[in-house]
Amino acid sequence: MDKPGLASSPMTKTSPKKRIAIYAGSFDPPTDGHLNIIERGLALCDELIVAVSVNTFKTSTLSVLERVALLKEILQDKSQITVTHFENKLLADYAKEHGVHIILRGLRCVADYEYELQMALANKKMAPQLETVFMMTESRYSHLSSSLLKEIIQLGGSGHGMIHPVVERELRRKLKV
Ligand code: ADP
Secondary structure, three states: OOOOOOOOOOOOOOOOOOOEEEEEEOOOOOOHHHHHHHHHHHHHOOEEEEEEEOOOOOOOOOOHHHHHHHHHHHOOOOOOEEEEEEOOOOHHHHHHHOOOOEEEEEEOOHHHHHHHHHHHHHHHHHOOOOEEEEEEOOHHHOOOOHHHHHHHHHOOOOOOOOOOHHHHHHHHHHHOO
């Protein structure tokens, strides 16, 4: 039985804090590899922000708003997820402004690791309160990248099992194939 007075004491009361994670990327286009990381990442948080971030060093096929619209459509039944975008801003700053605790990232191979390590260390320096959490890709998605998918669709291949049908339709429209 609770001791009288103890349960209501401000010292013993733990305020339930929502754990917010962010999964940011170019998503040009989102692949099933990205969607798998999103699905599994949900288990780590109460809220997941999926953010299309504009990479100034990459030229894109889909506009930012097209990528946001695709992700919103695919993820519409997941109430824990908010899809958004940001540009001209550091992920660390965006995360701080939105009360984020976890940066979620996916890893496919050693080449990913080198880039991701650099990003994680830079983000830790800029925002020490943030933790970057890496999820290994599932083997069936380890070969998937946005650029590979664009090439497959451009050359007349099928995106089945690699991109969502909604994404494939939009990619075909954009690439005029
Ligand atoms: P960025 O331009 O930020 O690298 P991407 O859209 O290419 O954006 O990727 C976003 C994140 O998703 C990165 O952490 C990347 O390693 C991860 N990722 C990309 N493709 C896959 C995949 N097939 N399986 C698991 N993680 C992936």
